[in-house]
Amino acid sequence: MGGYCGRLLLVNLSTKTISNIPLRDDLKEDYLGGSGIGARLLYELLGENIAAMDPLAPGNPLVFMTGPISGTTLPSTARMTVNALSPLTGIWGEANVGGQLSAQLKFAGWDGVIFLGAADSPVYLHVADEEAYLLAADELWGQETYIVTDLLQERHGGGNRKPAVAVIGPAGENGVLYASITHNKGHHFGRTGMGAVMGSKKLKGLVLSGTGKVIIGNPERYKEVRQRLLSKMKESLTVQLFNLYGTNCGIEAGHLSGDVPLKNWQLGEWAEGINALNGPAFETVLTDRATCYACPVACKRVVEVKDGLWQMAVGPGPEYETIASFGAMCLILDVAAIAKINERCNQLGLDTISCGCTIAFAIDCFAKGSLTTEQTGGLELRWGKPELVLKLVEMIAAQEGFGAELALGSHRLAEKLGGETRKYLATVKKLELPMHDPRAYHGLGLTYATSVRGACHVSGVSMGVEQGTMLLEELGLDGSHRGPTSADKARLVVLTQDFGMTFATAAIVCVLGGMVYDEQDFVACLSSVIGREWTLEEVMRCGRRNWLLKRAINLLRGAGPADDCLPEIVRKPLTEGGAAGSVADMELMLEEFYARRHFDRDGYPAREEMAALGLADVFVALEEFRYRK
Amino acid sequence: MSYAYGTEEWEKAYLEMVAIRLATVSKPYIQGSPEWVATYEKLIQESQEYNEAAKGWEGTVVIHIMPNPELGLDADVYQLLDLWHGECRSVRLVPQEAGEKADYILSGELARWEAVVAGDLETTKAMMQGKIKLKGDLATIVRYVKASTLLTEIAARMETKFLSQLSEEEREQYRKEAAKLRAEFGF
Numbered sequence A: 001m002g003g004y005c006g007r008l009l010l011v012n013l014s015t016k017t018i019s020n021i022p023l024r025d026d027l028k029e030d031y032l033g034g035s036g037i038g039a040r041l042l043y044e045l046l047g048e049n050i051a052a053m054d055p056l057a058p059g060n061p062l063v064f065m066t067g068p069i070s071g072t073t074l075p076s077t078a079r080m081t082v083n084a085l086s087p088l089t090g091i092w093g094e095a096n097v098g099g100q101l102s103a104q105l106k107f108a109g110w111d112g113v114i115f116l117g118a119a120d121s122p123v124y125l126h127v128a129d130e131e132a133y134l135l136a137a138d139e140l141w142g143q144e145t146y147i148v149t150d151l152l153q154e155r156h157g158g159g160n161r162k163p164a165v166a167v168i169g170p171a172g173e174n175g176v177l178y179a180s181i182t183h184n185k186g187h188h189f190g191r192t193g194m195g196a197v198m199g200s201k202k203l204k205g206l207v208l209s210g211t212g213k214v215i216i217g218n219p220e221r222y223k224e225v226r227q228r229l230l231s232k233m234k235e236s237l238t239v240q241l242f243n244l245y246g247t248n249c250g251i252e253a254g255h256l257s258g259d260v261p262l263k264n265w266q267l268g269e270w271a272e273g274i275n276a277l278n279g280p281a282f283e284t285v286l287t288d289r290a291t292c293y294a295c296p297v298a299c300k301r302v303v304e305v306k307d308g309l310w311q312m313a314v315g316p317g318p319e320y321e322t323i324a325s326f327g328a329m330c331l332i333l334d335v336a337a338i339a340k341i342n343e344r345c346n347q348l349g350l351d352t353i354s355c356g357c358t359i360a361f362a363i364d365c366f367a368k369g370s371l372t373t374e375q376t377g378g379l380e381l382r383w384g385k386p387e388l389v390l391k392l393v394e395m396i397a398a399q400e401g402f403g404a405e406l407a408l409g410s411h412r413l414a415e416k417l418g419g420e421t422r423k424y425l426a427t428v429k430k431l432e433l434p435m436h437d438p439r440a441y442h443g444l445g446l447t448y449a450t451s452v453r454g455a456c457h458v459s460g461v462s463m464g465v466e467q468g469t470m471l472l473e474e475l476g477l478d479g480s481h482r483g484p485t486s487a488d489k490a491r492l493v494v495l496t497q498d499f500g501m502t503f504a505t506a507a508i509v510c511v512l513g514g515m516v517y518d519e520q521d522f523v524a525c526l527s528s529v530i531g532r533e534w535t536l537e538e539v540m541r542c543g544r545r546n547w548l549l550k551r552a553i554n555l556l557r558g559a560g561p562a563d564d565c566l567p568e569i570v571r572k573p574l575t576e577g578g579a580a581g582s583v584a585d586m587e588l589m590l591e592e593f594y595a596r597r598h599f600d601r602d603g604y605p606a607r608e609e610m611a612a613l614g615l616a617d618v619f620v621a622l623e624e625f626r627y628r629k
Numbered sequence B: 001m002s003y004a005y006g007t008e009e010w011e012k013a014y015l016e017m018v019a020i021r022l023a024t025v026s027k028p029y030i031q032g033s034p035e036w037v038a039t040y041e042k043l044i045q046e047s048q049e050y051n052e053a054a055k056g057w058e059g060t061v062v063i064h065i066m067p068n069p070e071l072g073l074d075a076d077v078y079q080l081l082d083l084w085h086g087e088c089r090s091v092r093l094v095p096q097e098a099g100e101k102a103d104y105i106l107s108g109e110l111a112r113w114e115a116v117v118a119g120d121l122e123t124t125k126a127m128m129q130g131k132i133k134l135k136g137d138l139a140t141i142v143r144y145v146k147a148s149t150l151l152t153e154i155a156a157r158m159e160t161k162f163l164s165q166l167s168e169e170e171r172e173q174y175r176k177e178a179a180k181l182r183a184e185f186g187f
Helices: A025-031 A034-049 A101-107 A145-156 A191-200 A219-235 A237-257 A271-277 A320-328 A335-348 A352-367 A386-398 A410-417 A419-424 A442-450 A462-467 A489-507 A519-530 A536-556 A586-596 A607-612 A616-628 B008-024 B034-046 B048-053 B110-117 B123-128 B138-142 B145-157 B168-185
Strands: A007-012 A017-022 A062-065 A080-085 A092-097 A112-116 A123-128 A131-136 A164-167 A181-183 A187-189 A203-209 A286-290 A300-305 A312-316 B058-065 B077-084 B087-093 B104-108 B132-135
Touching: A007 A123, A007 A131, A017 A131, A025 A034, A025 A536, A034 A062, A034 A080, A034 A092, A034 A112, A034 A489, A034 A536, A062 A191, A080 A101, A080 A191, A092 A181, A092 A191, A092 A489, A092 A536, A101 A164, A101 A203, A112 A123, A123 A145, A145 A164, A145 A203, A145 A335, A181 A191, A187 A191, A191 A203, A219 A519, A237 A271, A237 A320, A237 B123, A237 B138, A237 B145, A271 A320, A271 A335, A286 A312, A300 A335, A312 A335, A320 A335, A320 A352, A335 A352, A335 A386, A352 A386, A352 A410, A352 A419, A410 A419, A442 A462, A442 A489, A442 A586, A462 A489, A489 A519, A489 A536, A489 A586, A519 A536, A536 A607, A536 A616, A607 A616, B008 B034, B008 B168, B034 B077, B034 B087, B034 B145, B048 B145, B058 B110, B104 B110, B104 B123, B110 B123, B110 B132, B110 B145, B123 B132, B123 B145
Parallel strands: A007 A112, A123 A203, B058 B104
Antiparallel strands: A007 A017, A062 A080, A062 A112, A080 A092, A092 A187, A123 A131, A164 A181, A164 A203, A181 A187, A286 A300, A300 A312, B058 B077, B077 B087, B104 B132
């Protein structure tokens, strides 16, 4: 079978032992790879402890997984996932990264790495082909990600070769609940606090390098599909735009349609700010473009701020989500300041979405009198103050003063503050909404509400389809859906969740370059790499299985239908802007969604469907859990 | 009589032809006809919002409609928009050679342009989906998303008769008139 290395590294941090375990055939066949296999492994490893496990306890496994097409030269496939129970949300945790990490792990001959237990002193994992060691990281603990990355690349590199490095910063070590994992400085496992899980295990990082290659099952077909996709990418305006202005290329069009959240989701128009934050505006600090392994898109930015208050050396630049989280949400219209805030988040190891949104939430609470200087340690939280935001970023990573409150994320902060503050909160299942407004795209609202990791805009690919930038015509999604309507959106969301689970989290294809893929392109990629014929039906079944398994983990963790909802702040219409007057009809969409998912009124999946998907054991566990409840 | 594009005679004859058609052809006008194009020009010129959004814009834009003989469109249609710093200096139907020299060319099949003018397809979305192709400097056009959206919105506000809606008799009449204009003006 092509695509897979056929083995996993099992690292027990408590005993400091490393073993080699085979990747079971049923995992490959049923769950494909990435967070699909990650979910099954997590479910099995947690066993009866799944409901009660503290995400920051040693018993929470941490699973890094590649997909079968990771490490190939198929365009936009250099992705990798990490999974564990999330300390931020308490449920299924999942983050995804590009860069060089997945390719290096595959070249070294491994499909994934599972970390169990916790070390008694800081360590990092070094993998070079067959060899894998846990090495002491005492001198690295407390250091920021850029410094550690340079140090480890120098220590373990040779000649022109630089190993792929993924490390946590002080935020992960200090238990910030939305700490990220930084890979080669510019790529991030951002969401759901996987960096905090690493910190709890005293695992500073991974250093990966390999000299092998991925075996292709059907080389002729592989060549053909690769050429086809490269030609499509060359023609694609979307790809050209991503290359030109990075992921921020659509901020102006997004603002016109009401997609870009402003001032903690409460402003509909801010033309002046968007002009100051758009693609051309960032060209003032742009020095180069960068890309992930074998990806022709090159959407990553390299920036430098030479002078002034926000001076920063040449390094990774902010992406759209970061620009919106700190710029549009906190009303900061200084490109250099945002580049600097982004740099510090990268170095400290913070998810920029949760960080920016938690700060915006706190500023909003302060502006409305629900938070006072007594609670903030004397800080006046105001809109449009980059120096304040930068200070808060530092305080969050250090868990210092009011920063320790912000380090909990906006949901827990609202719980602590009480009163009216819940009204200003924008989270689903405790995860901050990413930077796309569900009032502009109602299907996205349903995607957020039912996403298995909390508010997520990528795993379900519904956004691309609803915006019309991704066409899945064979599934009946031809790009004709209008954003601010709720009719027929449950169908769109179920289909894109099932497709997206396989496409964007198991295989794994990047959702940006992946917009040029259609269903048969993807099927051809899987078939050519694995070397057996896949069908679209199998893709959809795999996605459904993976989605239901993750949903089941959440149900076992206590997240049910009451959590399948949008926060109040985005259920209020805006009075101006592209989405003025528009609110998603969640009742309508959820009712149809539950029916299409064959859920009962408690949000539990049907026995027949679970059995047909090979999840009968999970169904039994759910039934026992319900009985005990 | 035929006129050479780019000469004063051509421009004078074109404007006279449009004036006559505006006075004689009944509404709604057929998409892409001289009277439709002239009405479009007037609406852009009257739009304060467009004027504001396109400040700084320099360059000609062509809307290129590909032929569809079955529906009566026997040749390519090039609508040239001469846009300058928020001002719409003119919108003309022009010959292919002139159309292909424009700074920005948006090309698409008749059905796509009908969907755009009907308000069923956003131009930006259509370009992303590859349904309408863009030729020209992407970096510049991206800076004027609002202006280009407004141009589409203005077209969508017009009461329009589409070629796909014509009866066989009307279609035949359209073919004849288009051929006559082609012989006279080169488009």
